[in-house]
Amino acid sequence: MALAIFDLDETLIAGDSDHAWGEFMIQQGLVDPVSHRRKNDAFYAQYKRGELDVDAYLRFACKALTEHSADYLEGLRAAFVEQMIKPLMLNQAMALIDRHRQQGDKLLVITATLEFVTQPIVALLGIDDLIAPLPERINGRYTGAIAGIPSFGSGKVTRLQSWLKGTTYDLQGSHFYSDSANDVPLLELVDYPVAVDPDPRLRAIAEARQWPVISLRD
Secondary structure, three states: OOEEEEOOEOOOEOOOHHHHHHHHHHHOOOOOHHHHHHHHHHHHHHHHHOOOOHHHHHHHHHHHHHHOEHHHHHHHHHHHHHHHHHHHEOHHHHHHHHHHHHOOOEEEEEOOOOHHHHHHHHHHOOOOEEEOOEEEEEOOEEEEEEEOOOOOOHHHHHHHHHHHHOOOOOOOOOEEEEOOHHHHHHHOOOOEEEEEOOOHHHHHHHHHHOOOEEOOOO
16 A cells, blocks of 8 residues: 655645635635735745745734634634635546545645645545644634644655654655645655646756656646
8 A cells, every 4th residue: 555645735626725714714804804815915925936934824824713712713614615615626636536545545635734724625535634734722722833843845754754653654656746846855755756737846847857747627
């Protein structure tokens, strides 16, 4: 049984779930629309340029969770998935996931987007295992902090290696699918790196290294 590892945003779905969650919170009146959208857009642009300050981004992403109880937020999250995420689902991504499932591979998503946002999306994709930044929660409320190392850039490698220690899996025969040059550290680690609808930086790297380049867009 080999590992089939997937990035989430812009790879398995046709958009960025973190940015979409920010827009959803604006629509619901949970945050100041002007300042939140400005910061949300700025962090997204940083990410696409490969210049993301991940700690600053996660402080921003977690702060909005501290304003409400976890139960209330989880209720809103169901509407978010229905309204904002389901339209981003890709038939070809589902087919790729199913192909690995039929081969008996272990499916795993590793993302830099908060576990709070991504857990129900990954469940919708039919994948049980997720590595994501984990927002700290105490007594039913989010604190604004992250528990552990963020799964971003080389942090994805660190988090994966930690996850592997608690399993019987290794990286022999492993695949990793991603759209982003931010994921090069993990793409370099697996046996079969695959660039999926890659950003310009990753496309150039994939072509130079002769990594497969595929599209999952319908």
